[in-house]
Amino acid sequence: MRGGWGAGLALVVAAGLGAAEEGRPRIALDEPVFDFGTVDRGARVDHTFRVPNRGGATLRIDHVKSSCGCTVAVLSEREVPPGGEARVAVSLDTARLAGRTTKTVNVYTNDPEAPVVGLSLAGQVVADLVLAPQPLYLGHIRRGEATRREVIVTSGRPGERYAVERVEPTSPHVHARLEPRPDGPGQRLLVEIDRDMALGHFNEQLTLHTTSPREPVLTLPVFGSVEGDVVVLPPQVTFGVLRGGAAPERDLYIRNRGARPLTVTSVTVPDDVVTYTLAAVQEGQEYRLTLRLRDGLKPGKVESRVEIFTDHPDEKRLVIPLYAIVRAGGRRG
Incomplete structure (x- = not known):
């Protein structure tokens, strides 16, 4: 008698879980990551992700958010009925990327088990010159304090040697000096910010003129925030x-x-x-x-x-x- 009661309770619980499953949306990604292989810097990578709804209620997509300015995502529809699917077309601009790269687009939905899911493009971006770091984030700078950072410039293609010839800043408050790298091949770019730079966020860039015929000009964003008292x-x-x-x-x-x-x-x-x-x-x-x-x-x-x-x-x-x-x-x- 007790065993029969337990089996009946298990059936009731299972039926309740099944009803709950049918009564909610469920996002199920078959391909959360797309490997685009190897591309030259400057190439555009396009891929369309499928976002199926395998639940029993309408899946609502609130919005899609890119992880950086280099990706653009377009959503086909915001409401997906049970058994249907939406599509997210993602474009990746590799103009400022180099090396192994992974960029993610986040999809925000009403699925209680997966309110945010990521769709990623991953691959290798080949460039004549690699800047590290790029962009150059200076963080929170105390006004009046000396600020200096270095950027390492190296060749991105085996057997080829390219270099930066000169650097042009876009702001009189940002200074750059180019010199040979002391601890290995390549160059070192020393970047300094004026002590009296205005308070608040800044977003400048350096223009690098190179010996590469494919990439004669590179840009290095330089940004951060100057804080006071x-x-x-x-x-x-x-x-x-x-x-x-x-x-x-x-x-x-x-x-x-x-x-x-x-x-x-x-x-x-x-x-x-x-x-x-x-x-x-x-x-x-x-x-x-x-x-x-x-x-x-x-x-x-x-x-x-x-x-x-x-x-x-x-x-x-x-x-x-x-x-x-x-x-x-x-x-x-």
């Missing part, structure tokens, strides 16, 4: 993908690294998206700004900003990006 951490607010439940909160910390006390005079937020509270962690030195998403936000992407105003003579206004993705149904925060 006041720093906000993290530098942006991301709430991620929201599925309902309690409204999420995020904390920003406003820190004073200068000698004089700092006061946060006011804060401006998108009132229809978030509320906020401001509290002093240490008066004059550090403040905590807590942001809370409002309930009942419309489905879609949220892209806004938070503005922080201080009494610092050179850093009176700080702008912090704010992002979120709200899904349909349920309580939103």
Whole structure:
């Protein structure tokens, strides 16, 4: 009797799981990675990924996001019925790539088991000259401090020797010096930033003139952020993908690294998206700004900003990006 009751319960549980499976979308990728083999730098790689729905409910694709500016993705349709499929056409521009490369496009869906799935293009990009690193990210630079980084230039084809002949900066605040590499073949490019460069993000580039007939000119992006006495951490607010439940909160910390006390005079937020509270962690030195998403936000992407105003003579206004993705149904925060 007890054994029969146990078997019956197992059948009920299995049937319940099967009904749950039929009542939800299920994304199933047969080819999450496409190997494009070996191509010369500058070639364009195109591939179309299939995104099938093998569940029992409509699969909704909110959006598709590329991992870098070198990839472009086009979605065929946003709603996929059970048994159907969407297609994501991905194009990869290899103009600034070299060596073994993997670039991923993320697909955001309403599949509860796979809200984000990746589609990747992978392969080898051959170039006459290889710059490492490329691009050159200088990170967060303290204004007034000396900043110098090096980029190594080497040949990308066995048996061929090409070199950089001269370098042209696009900004008077970015300086570059080319010299032989002291510890191996190739060259070393020393990049420096002026100590008095303006506060905020910068995005410059260096133009490299080479001896390569295939690539006579190369560009090296140089970017980063110059910070002063006041720093906000993290530098942006991301709430991620929201599925309902309690409204999420995020904390920003406003820190004073200068000698004089700092006061946060006011804060401006998108009132229809978030509320906020401001509290002093240490008066004059550090403040905590807590942001809370409002309930009942419309489905879609949220892209806004938070503005922080201080009494610092050179850093009176700080702008912090704010992002979120709200899904349909349920309580939103």
